[in-house]
Amino acid sequence: MIDFILLFFLVICAIAAIRMKDLLSTVIILGAYSLIMAVVWTRMNAVDVAFTEASVGAGITTVLLIAALSRTQRGEENGQRSQVRVQGSLNAHSIISLIVVFVTGAVLVYGTLDMPDYGDPNAPSHHHVAPRYIKEPLEESGVINMVTALLANYRGYDTLGETTVIFTSGISVILLLRRKIQQ
Amino acid sequence: MIEIIIGKYNYWIYITLMMIGFYAMIAKGNLIKKIIGMNIFQTAVILFYISTGKVWGGTAPILWDKAVIYDNPIPHVLMLTAIVVSVGTTAVAIAIVIRIYKEYGTMEEDAILEIERKQAEELRKGNTGQREI
Amino acid sequence: MKDDIIIRVISNLLIPFIQLYALYVLAHGDLGPGGGFQGGVIFASSIILYVLVYGIDEGRKRAHQKITDVLNSVGVMIYGGIGVVCLFFGGYYLQYGKLPLGDLKHASHLGIYGIEIGVEVTVAAVMITIFFEMAGRKSD
Numbered sequence: 001m002i003d004f005i006l007l008f009f010l011v012i013c014a015i016a017a018i019r020m021k022d023l024l025s026t027v028i029i030l031g032a033y034s035l036i037m038a039v040v041w042t043r044m045n046a047v048d049v050a051f052t053e054a055s056v057g058a059g060i061t062t063v064l065l066i067a068a069l070s071r072t073q074r075g076e077e078n079g080q081r082s083q084v085r086v087q088g089s090l091n092a093h094s095i096i097s098l099i100v101v102f103v104t105g106a107v108l109v110y111g112t113l114d115m116p117d118y119g120d121p122n123a124p125s126h127h128h129v130a131p132r133y134i135k136e137p138l139e140e141s142g143v144i145n146m147v148t149a150l151l152a153n154y155r156g157y158d159t160l161g162e163t164t165v166i167f168t169s170g171i172s173v174i175l176l177l178r179r180k181i182q183q
Numbered sequence: 184m185i186e187i188i189i190g191k192y193n194y195w196i197y198i199t200l201m202m203i204g205f206y207a208m209i210a211k212g213n214l215i216k217k218i219i220g221m222n223i224f225q226t227a228v229i230l231f232y233i234s235t236g237k238v239w240g241g242t243a244p245i246l247w248d249k250a251v252i253y254d255n256p257i258p259h260v261l262m263l264t265a266i267v268v269s270v271g272t273t274a275v276a277i278a279i280v281i282r283i284y285k286e287y288g289t290m291e292e293d294a295i296l297e298i299e300r301k302q303a304e305e306l307r308k309g310n311t312g313q314r315e316i
Numbered sequence: 317m318k319d320d321i322i323i324r325v326i327s328n329l330l331i332p333f334i335q336l337y338a339l340y341v342l343a344h345g346d347l348g349p350g351g352g353f354q355g356g357v358i359f360a361s362s363i364i365l366y367v368l369v370y371g372i373d374e375g376r377k378r379a380h381q382k383i384t385d386v387l388n389s390v391g392v393m394i395y396g397g398i399g400v401v402c403l404f405f406g407g408y409y410l411q412y413g414k415l416p417l418g419d420l421k422h423a424s425h426l427g428i429y430g431i432e433i434g435v436e437v438t439v440a441a442v443m444i445t446i447f448f449e450m451a452g453r454k455s456d
Contacts, residue, residue: 007196014200014223018207023215030219037226045243045254046233047349049262053226055357056270060443061222063364067450068215068277072284097210105202109195117190119239121252126238130255138246141412141424143346146244146256147263151351152428155260156410159431160395162264163438167392169271170442174385176278177449245348267353274446281450 006040023074024066031062048147193234200227212292214280218273225269229262327369334362342436346425352432356439363444372451379448384441391438398430 013033020026034057041050116123137149151159204227207220236258244256280290287295342355367375399410407414412427 007193011196011199011203014203017219017223018203018211018216023213026216026219030222033223034226037230040230041233044233044237045241046236046259046262047243047245048351048354049229049233049259049266051349051354052263052266052357053229055354055361056266057222057226059361060270060357061273063447064274064277064450065215065219067447068281071281071450071452072215072290094210097206100209101202101206104205105198108198108201112191112194112198113187115191115194115235118193118234119237121238123235125235125257126255130257133256134244134253140420141428142421143425143428144246145346145348145351146246146253147259147349148346148351148428148432150256150260151263152431153412153424156399156431158261158264159435160399160410162267163392163395163435165268165271166439166442167388169275170388170445172275173278173446173449176275176282177452243349263353277450 003040003043006036006043010036010040021075023069027062027065027069030065031058034058034061048145194231197227197231197234200230203227214283214290214292218276218280221276222269222273225265229265229269232258232262232265323369327365331362331366334365335359338362338436338440342432345432346428352435353439355432356436357443359436359440360443360447364447367447367451372448376448379444381448384445384448387437387441388445389438391434391436391441394434394437395431398427398434402427 010033013029013036017026017029017033020029034053037057038050038054041047041053133150133154134146137143137146137153141149141153143149143153201224204220204222204224207223208217211217211220236255238252238254241252241254242250244253244259283295284290287298289295289298338355338359341350341358342352345351345355363375363379366378398412402411402414403409405414405416412424413420415423415427417423417426
């Protein structure tokens with residue numbers, strides 16, 4: 001029951017976040033959305049992922065968005081300077097976007113009719129490599145947390161790629177935003 | 184029909200969240216709203232993957248004496264990398280938006296397209312003017 | 317915000333504990349939830365708290381630009397370097413079992429620790445760098 005209430009709150013936060021005109025309120029609601037998402041993942045027993053999302057989503061992303069708002073503007077304009085888009089929320093652009101979104105959603109729902117139910121122990125994803133990954137980390141490396149052992153030992157190349165992606169994004173931000181101090 | 188709905192309603196809620204993020208990315212004009220829509224879309228996809236790893240009666244994937252059955256740890260590993268990549272992408276996107284604001288003075292997509300169109304027209308008029316002279 | 321005495325006193329008390337918690341999360345990554353990435357983000361958030369209370373210039377004196385620029389790449393070098401060291405001892409790239417640090421179990425365990433340290437250093441330095449680049453003055 002509590003899972004259903006949490007998911008309902010998630011949908012309400014997402015809809016509220018994209019309908020607000022004041023961008024600072026949008027960013028704060030996005031922080032609340034990240035926190036509720038972390039609680040949902042803790043209910044699903046994904047503790048590592050919930051830890052990461054709580055520290056990154058509700059911490060770093062909110063701070064970076066507020067820093068961006070302080071250097072640009074805080075309110076959302078209505079496109080007053082343009083002659084192309086008609087004012088208001090129900091013009092042709094929005095209707096076509098709604099149709100595209102509904103068609104994509106319908107195709108995805110049709111695709112989930114074949115998927116296994118939630119929590120099914122006979123699903124094929126639990127039978128091939130997963131039993132080996134559950135038994136072996138303790139014998140081979142003495143590590144109790146299976147997720148850390150998988151990340152660092154069995155899927156070490158993926159973690160090397162992830163570290164390189166973070167390094168690249170740091171370099172990109174330096175290239176885009178740093179100016180030379182003129183002495 | 185009823186057992187289809189009871190078995191799969193959670194997938195439909197995740198698809199609703201994904202479509203809310205997708206709509207924000209294509210229909211809103213403000214650039215920061217597009218970034219926020221991208222963020223909502225990414226976390227909804229990660230939620231979808233993690234829900235496929237749960238097993239009824241399983242505990243967290245950390246070894247424990249009293250546990251009988253564990254959850255599948257593979258989606259957790261892949262989604263950790265996905266969260267890290269999403270924060271990197273959001274940081275670079277925000278840096279690009281700050282530079283766009285410094286250059287054009289606005290953050291609305293159709294106002295930027297309007298300024299670009301006027302600049303292209305000025306350039307074309309300047310060229311034809313010189314050829315006449 | 318540094319004129320407000322409550323905020324100043326509480327953040328002076330809390331910042332060392334936040335950094336200690338970040339090192340705890342890194343060191344216990346194989347006994348419970350945690351690991352390199354989470355520890356790095358928590359360490360960066362302690363520096364962000366310091367900047368929020370005392371201002372950007374004061375914060376730049378604590379985290380010099382040259383030091384964070386170098387630490388950006390030191391973490392990735394540690395990670396790649398451990399892989400190359402494993403090549404010298406006859407294994408594949410990133411095969412920690414061949415390191416001469418004891419039997420297979422201990423060598424793998426220490427290899428995993430080394431990798432997590434590399435990830436934490438890079439993540440903390442990059443998050444601090446991104447925050448300082450974005451938090452400049454509006455007239456830039």
